[in-house]
Amino acid sequence: xxxxxxxxxxxxxxxxxxxxxxxxxxxxxxxxxxxxxxxxxxxxxxxxxxxxxxxxxxxxxxxxxxxxxxxxxxxxxxxxxxxxxxxxxxxxxxxxxxxxxxxxxxxxxxxxxxxxxxxxxxxxxxxxxxxxxxxxxxxxxxxxxxxxxxxxxxxxxxxxxxxxxxxxxxxxxxxxxxxxxxxx
Numbered sequence: 001x002x003x004x005x006x007x008x009x010x011x012x013x014x015x016x017x018x019x020x021x022x023x024x025x026x027x028x029x030x031x032x033x034x035x036x037x038x039x040x041x042x043x044x045x046x047x048x049x050x051x052x053x054x055x056x057x058x059x060x061x062x063x064x065x066x067x068x069x070x071x072x073x074x075x076x077x078x079x080x081x082x083x084x085x086x087x088x089x090x091x092x093x094x095x096x097x098x099x100x101x102x103x104x105x106x107x108x109x110x111x112x113x114x115x116x117x118x119x120x121x122x123x124x125x126x127x128x129x130x131x132x133x134x135x136x137x138x139x140x141x142x143x144x145x146x147x148x149x150x151x152x153x154x155x156x157x158x159x160x161x162x163x164x165x166x167x168x169x170x171x172x173x174x175x176x177x178x179x180x181x182x183x184x
Contacts, residue, residue, distance in 0.1 A: 004070040004090075004099055005030050005063055011070070016105055019045075029102035032070060035118050036096055042115070050114040062087055062101055071095045079121050082111050083132035091121045 001023070003009040009027025016022045016031060020041035023032040042048075067076045069092035076090035076099055087107060090099040098117065100108075108114040119125045143151050161167050173179045 001032075001070050003027060003030065004032065004067050004076070005101065019048075031100040031105060033098045033100060033117070034096055035098065035121070038117050042118070048115075050109050050112075062104070063090060063099075067099055069095055069097065070099075071097065077121075079126060080129050081108060081113055081120055083129050083136060084111065089120065093121075 001011045003011065003025040006025060006028040009025035011023035011032055012026050014022055014024045016033065021034070021037040024030070025032075066078075067090050068074065069076055072092065072094045074092065074094055076092050078088040079091055080086070080088050085107070087104070089104060089108075091097070092099075098121065105114070108117065113120060116125070139151075142154075145151075146154065161170055164170055
């Protein structure tokens with residue numbers, strides 16, 4: 001099989017970190033991993049913990065262009081790996097295969113998501129990432145708008161308010177121009 005990325009190399013059967021099967025491009029060093037192989041390995045090794053305190057020795061590459069599945073020729077879908085990075089991996093839903101560019105496996109390990117390789121390409125994982133990213137973006141916006149100290153204080157007040165049984169009345173009191181007036 002020709003490499004999906006460099007189009008020059010051939011896939012050589014091998015293993016990622018001597019753990020689970022993959023096909024490694026003998027030219028660009030990318031990896032074609034079948035989710036089935038990863039899940040089978042993971043089920044046989046449930047106690048295995050990936051070290052995530054590694055230093056990435058070289059910056060992982062990411063394919064900016066769309067890649068084609070080496071099996072079906074269909075476009076691979078790009079899936080974000082975590083909210084901490086914009087890096088994406090490529091996935092073939094038809095085959096259940098993931099293309100990892102050179103260095104991406106190390107990035108998955110250092111990001112603490114290597115053990116979740118099979119979950120990254122799920123709708124629930126991607127939804128959670130979008131939610132986390134939106135929350136982080138709002139936090140940055142509020143910090144920028146209010147300042148760090150004011151934002152911390154208003155979060156504290158908000159958390160306290162949310163825990164009160166009469167929070168609706170308390171909100172009305174706080175928002176009233178004059179809470180002691182009978183005028184609207």
